Amino acid sequence: MISHSSKEYVALAQLHSEVPRERFEEVVREFIGRIYQRPPLRSSVKRVLRVKEIYEIEVLEYEDVYALMRISCQHGTYVRKLIHDIGEVLGVGAHMRELRRIRSGPFREERSVRMQELSEAVYMYRELNRSDRLKSLVLPQEYIVSHLPKVLVFDGAAAAISYGADLAIPGISAISEGIRRRDLTAIFTLKGELVALAEALMSTEEVLSSSRGIAFKTVRVILERDTYPRTWRKKSTTN
Template structure:
């Protein structure tokens, strides 16, 4: 049982508690998340189950979208707020908060969109689309420094890359379901944003052992990757087996992480499909 669970985390539950409950309910070996949420925040989390935990690194890089409710410490006008919001679009520099899992050094992050959805002199609802690793609570505080002070009242994550909150299961529904595994997405859904490299069957066994892949061992490749680019490595039967880094020379591909070490190719079934005319 491997896969990705898009789940709507309720307010007042920690991300760790959510992972623990899902692990227990699925009787899974491992459960990890592609990005946590504060206990008081709600919204989309991607939980990686068993072998899918090896894909966390590529999911962490996806952009995020939020609905944030900012509370101002003094009355502000809509014109004042709009002017300040414009100043925070594009590249910004943030210092991670003291309670953070990363080094407390200034780092650049990009705010792709920052729109006003609702306004009153003391509150504003904002839509934020930002680069992975952006601290929205910190962003609201920094906006507030130009308006007499502000803090984050509520936060809801609505999207992680191409995964949307509308496609997530609520925690309550997940708990009540008698078919919880039915909510899992296949691991192949996690790598749609990566370029795809399909190996020939003769190279699959070596790839599962982490061996480098020579150019003759590649069946097909999407638009040529850049040197050093992370790619998704597939078998001819469309099974994701590894992540790799494109080299581009005679040694075309270095295997970076094997996703399914126990994979057993069903080569005969694939050949039957090919000869049957359903696969070119």
């Protein structure tokens, strides 16, 4: 789930000779949108040409041959390669000096926990029997889907979906506005538990005006089976 959501980085690029800032920014703008990218030699995926989307590039600082940029892009984009390619278009060459990921899907750097903090919290829990610190560092799994539109379902629907069923109209209690067909949506119980990820087959308006039909196709079930009791009848096993 997280590995398939958008990412944001701060990267330091070094140009192989000086270029005016205006020229640099002009070339950078050409890289916003859908780009072709072949993964670098040292990479963790097959080296075939892939289309990746760059949502934003902001030049934060520019001095001598160094450019500090904030880059927001689709998952699987190689920033090292992006910088190399910017250097090629500039004609002077460039390489990446440093990289830091500042956001992965809904999780941002400024809210991240240092290893030291985690180990202190574990110590307080184990040695002093105080769990509040550790509890505050471990987020409920529901946070993974913070960025998705959401739909709330009745207990019976939650039970059926946990067994793999799709979500039909009568199971829906509430829905966030603005869902379009094909949108990835998170299904929640009326207690706020994440049930599943699903693809919308109907828009918010269609859901509100329909009285029957499948509205969401289940993609991935999260809720453990039998958290809620089954309401559908089991096929008879006698004879």
